[in-house]
Amino acid sequence: MTTDPRGWQRGLYAITDGVLLPDDHTLLTACDAALRGGLALLQYRDKSGDDARRWRQATSLASLCQDHAVPLIINDDTALALRLRDAGFAGVGLHLGQRDGELAEARQRLGVEALIGATCHARLDLAERAKAEGASYVAFGRFFASRTKPEAPPAPLSLLTEAAGLGLPRVAIGGIDAHTATAARQAGAELLASVEAVFGGSDVEARVRHLNQQLALIEGEHDVTP
């Protein structure tokens, strides 16, 4: 699905935000720029509760992600992910928090191929349960101060190292930027999830390229951008 030879399991995971990207044009322009900069995954996270807006924006993003061969992950909403899949979009996945519905049921409804991620906060037991219920990746955090979700419970970086034995890609979230990404990656996170560092300023493509360069430096690679 993704053009990155390492697939969706490693790299930058951008998450949209209804405050930073308030209208369709801003959302689509910024996501297109982020995809050009090089993403492993893109998540549509919209808390508006406006079904028409959510369908309109999700279909546009699904089409964009398909063009870039990057999976689109739908936050919170199993029904929306299913509806997109049934409309013929490829590479549509789902991210569920602890209060967003049953992961096992979502896995059954979306099928074995779908990417489904789970929020595990600072708890390995939640990650083990998510794995047993069919999660494709487990997300921990927040690891650093976050203006997007300041109330998210804090987690220690050591948790990422402890979670290595799960054998699933580990996502680090919460205050991930070009500086903090280093520590999260070194602690073991394969995927670095970020809202503000990606979408919190102008020239989103340059911001993503800079983040990817930081990740490449950590790994001693020359470049991870496409």
Ligand SMILES: Cc1ncc(COP(=O)(O)OP(=O)(O)O)c(N)n1
């Ligand atoms: C990759 C990733 N990790 C964690 C979250 C947080 O999910 P959740 O706890 O359900 O909180 P909301 O995002 O729904 O506010 C996430 N969205 N993505």
Ligand SMILES: Cc1ncsc1CCOP(=O)(O)O
């Ligand atoms: C959704 C979510 N869950 C835990 S922290 C967070 C927000 C991440 O946003 P930012 O990268 O701007 O800190």
Ligand SMILES: [Mg+2]
């Ligand atoms: Mg949620």
